[in-house]
Amino acid sequence: MRYATKPEWRHQLKCIWGGLLALMVLTIPVWAESKKDPDLLAIDATATYHGTDFSAEYTVVQKKADQGESSLSLALFRRDDQDKYVLVLLKPDSDRGKGVLRIGESLWKYFPDSRRFEVTSAKDQLQNSNVRFSDFDASTLADDYEVIDRSKADLGQFKTTVLTLKATNDHVTFPKVVLWVTSDHLVRKRQDFSLSGQLLRTSAIPAYSKIGPRAVPKAIIILDELSGKTVNGRFINDRTLVTISKPAFERLSDLTFSQAYLEKLGR
Amino acid sequence: MILQLAVRNLIRQAERFGVLFLTLALGGWLFVILLGTTSSFSQSLRDRAVRYFAGDVIITGYNDRSVDRWIDDEPAVDKAIRDSGVSIHSWARRSVNYDQNTTLYFSGTSQRQRRLIGVDWTLETGRFKGLDFVSGGPEEMIRGDGILISDSTAKKLKARVGDQLLIAMSTKTGQKNTVNLKIRGIFRDASFFGYSSYVDIRTLNQALGVSGTSVSEIGLILPPGANPAIAAHRIWEALKKTKPVVDFSSSESELDRALSKNIVDGTRKYAVLPLAVRLGPIQEILDALNAVTWSLNLLFLVIVLVGVNNTYRMIVFERIREIGTLRALGMSKVRLGLLFLIEAGLLGLAGAAAGWIVGNFFLWVASLPDFGDNVLMAMFLKRGHFVWTVPWIGLFAATSSLILAALAGAGGPTLRAASWKPVDALRHEA
Numbered sequence: 001m002r003y004a005t006k007p008e009w010r011h012q013l014k015c016i017w018g019g020l021l022a023l024m025v026l027t028i029p030v031w032a033e034s035k036k037d038p039d040l041l042a043i044d045a046t047a048t049y050h051g052t053d054f055s056a057e058y059t060v061v062q063k064k065a066d067q068g069e070s071s072l073s074l075a076l077f078r079r080d081d082q083d084k085y086v087l088v089l090l091k092p093d094s095d096r097g098k099g100v101l102r103i104g105e106s107l108w109k110y111f112p113d114s115r116r117f118e119v120t121s122a123k124d125q126l127q128n129s130n131v132r133f134s135d136f137d138a139s140t141l142a143d144d145y146e147v148i149d150r151s152k153a154d155l156g157q158f159k160t161t162v163l164t165l166k167a168t169n170d171h172v173t174f175p176k177v178v179l180w181v182t183s184d185h186l187v188r189k190r191q192d193f194s195l196s197g198q199l200l201r202t203s204a205i206p207a208y209s210k211i212g213p214r215a216v217p218k219a220i221i222i223l224d225e226l227s228g229k230t231v232n233g234r235f236i237n238d239r240t241l242v243t244i245s246k247p248a249f250e251r252l253s254d255l256t257f258s259q260a261y262l263e264k265l266g267r
Numbered sequence: 268m269i270l271q272l273a274v275r276n277l278i279r280q281a282e283r284f285g286v287l288f289l290t291l292a293l294g295g296w297l298f299v300i301l302l303g304t305t306s307s308f309s310q311s312l313r314d315r316a317v318r319y320f321a322g323d324v325i326i327t328g329y330n331d332r333s334v335d336r337w338i339d340d341e342p343a344v345d346k347a348i349r350d351s352g353v354s355i356h357s358w359a360r361r362s363v364n365y366d367q368n369t370t371l372y373f374s375g376t377s378q379r380q381r382r383l384i385g386v387d388w389t390l391e392t393g394r395f396k397g398l399d400f401v402s403g404g405p406e407e408m409i410r411g412d413g414i415l416i417s418d419s420t421a422k423k424l425k426a427r428v429g430d431q432l433l434i435a436m437s438t439k440t441g442q443k444n445t446v447n448l449k450i451r452g453i454f455r456d457a458s459f460f461g462y463s464s465y466v467d468i469r470t471l472n473q474a475l476g477v478s479g480t481s482v483s484e485i486g487l488i489l490p491p492g493a494n495p496a497i498a499a500h501r502i503w504e505a506l507k508k509t510k511p512v513v514d515f516s517s518s519e520s521e522l523d524r525a526l527s528k529n530i531v532d533g534t535r536k537y538a539v540l541p542l543a544v545r546l547g548p549i550q551e552i553l554d555a556l557n558a559v560t561w562s563l564n565l566l567f568l569v570i571v572l573v574g575v576n577n578t579y580r581m582i583v584f585e586r587i588r589e590i591g592t593l594r595a596l597g598m599s600k601v602r603l604g605l606l607f608l609i610e611a612g613l614l615g616l617a618g619a620a621a622g623w624i625v626g627n628f629f630l631w632v633a634s635l636p637d638f639g640d641n642v643l644m645a646m647f648l649k650r651g652h653f654v655w656t657v658p659w660i661g662l663f664a665a666t667s668s669l670i671l672a673a674l675a676g677a678g679g680p681t682l683r684a685a686s687w688k689p690v691d692a693l694r695h696e697a
Contacts, residue, residue, distance in 0.1 A: 170476070171440060172442065173442065173443055174442070175444075194435070194442075194444050194445040195438060195444040196444055196445050196446060198445040200445070226372045227372065227375055228375035
């Protein structure tokens with residue numbers, strides 16, 4: 001029997017350590033992924049549209065106690081694989097042509113009158129409504145939150161799992177979120193809280209449209225938990241109704257997700 | 268002797284000198300009104316601005332985001348202030364939230380704020396007692412759970428002292444945060460300084476998600492009469508030895524240019540700003556007001572000069588026989604000239620004094636009504652009232668000018684009067 005000599009033994013040990021190190025590095029994404037909550041991953045999967053582009057028309061009706069009702073229409077084009085979307089205002093006529101372009105972490109507002117792009121933030125609100133630009137993003141709950149509590153609850157006709165989420169970074173708008181999720185991983189209700197635990201808004205999604213394997217909300221009702229008016233002893237919250245129509249999943253031109261596209265539409 | 272003679276002449280010939288006296292008094296009155304008004308506006312505005320912007324000189328740190336202003340190294344700034352040798356009356360430490368999405372809520376109604384200012388009440392409670400409070404006050408703000416709001420905000424929210432407000436804002440990293448605070452005071456303030464609220468610095472810092480001791484601005488209040496621009500420059504010179512600084516700026520436009528030039532990467536750079544820089548267009552209005560005031564004063568002086576000159580020519584013409592009598596009795600030309608000049612000087616002094624008295628009376632009357640509801644005027648008023656101030660230096664200069672104008676106006680005719688031969692003067696028929 002031949003035994004390994006000292007230099008050979010050292011070489012073998014180096015190979016073993018190197019292999020172990022390579023194995024660890026290669027499996028880091030798996031480890032990271034495994035730290036993400038499976039429920040949140042599943043929710044993200046239903047709300048994110050990979051392998052295709054998404055387009056739809058949104059009608060946003062804002063009801064404010066002291067200002068009455070206002071509405072606007074917009075077209076949304078989204079490419080989740082590349083973290084991009086374009087939003088173009090269709091109505092009212094005074095705002096027609098205004099748009100928003102998001103590419104990765106960068107977000108611009110476009111003003112057709114002055115043909116000017118202005119850097120903005122995903123945390124900003126759309127035309128002073130309760131809807132934020134971040135609401136049009138693909139869902140990244142698994143990246144940004146961890147589940148700190150789970151329970152069961154009935155929500156009208158739905159049997160839901162209630163997930164209490166806490167932000168894992170300080171870049172998200174709402175540090176605490178509570179979700180009511182049905183067994184098909186669709187969010188039916190959501191509450192957003194401030195860092196100090198104050199309820200800021202409540203969103204409800206009563207129904208979804210099923211297009212093949214994908215689901216798109218038909219409507220979203222957003223209640224502003226801070227603003228409203230007391231009428232006959234009852235507090236009526238300001239609310240926003242978002243209706244989504246003509247959802248479609250088909251490949252769009254690359255030009256759609258560019259500043260040039262907004263400039264062309266603005267003309 | 269000549270002085271007695273001059274006084275006697277003025278008294279005995281009061282009718283003759285009456286118009287001249289009224290002209291000089293009118294000039295004095297106008298000087299007092301114009302200078303007093305401008306001084307009052309400046310003083311009121313300065314007091315408001317010093318309270319709003321934290322001091323006559325403000326030190327802050329700029330980053331590449333315009334609303335992200337912090338002082339990372341407060342000891343270095345303190346050392347620079349000491350090393351500069353600038354004399355300071357008092358100082359302020361503040362944390363300021365410039366995010367205009369900051370909103371106050373009460374019973375469902377909301378009002379956005381231009382600024383939310385965190386104040387170190389251990390240093391500034393006394394100064395805030397000078398604010399025009401409609402109700403409440405700053406005394407309990409040191410407890411940390413209170414807020415001072417403007418009357419326009421209180422009106423919009425239909426809130427009163429003692430009510431609990433919810434303040435919604437974003438942390439430094441953009442997360443939504445809220446804090447509940449009790450209204451401790453409601454103050455009256457003009458639109459330029461309005462829609463800003465004051466809270467405790469520790470409370471604001473906690474809500475912003477920064478350290479409780481963080482400071483975004485240090486304000487220095489200088490002793491009366493000190494020049495903020497000179498003081499700021501001295502502090503800037505001392506600070507630039509140890510910290511990166513923005514080019515020194517003495518106006519808003521200079522600051523804009525300096526920020527564009529100096530803030531190019533993520534390095535925080537310090538700016539030492541005299542109050543005029545922060546006042547921006549309001550300072551330009553004040554400067555224009557001062558320029559108009561002094562132009563008008565100069566115009567009145569010229570009018571007074573011409574008026575006195577014309578009137579004295581007539582007076583001398585009417586007194587030729589008197590001049591002849593005095594010369595015949597042995598009065599020399601020089602003493603005669605001196606007599607007339609003393610008369611003019613005393614007339615100038617009396618006119619200025621009368622103008623002073625009447626002008627200050629008018630200023631006092633103007634300080635009585637409450638103009639608090641007038642939005643345009645509000646920033647120049649104190650507690651809704653015009654402030655009756657006496658700008659001593661300006662008035663001394665104006666009075667001296669009036670007397671000199673009287674002397675200058677009388678000078679020519681006096682020289683001519685003194686040059687008359689006694690026999691010719693006695694022969695003259697008036």
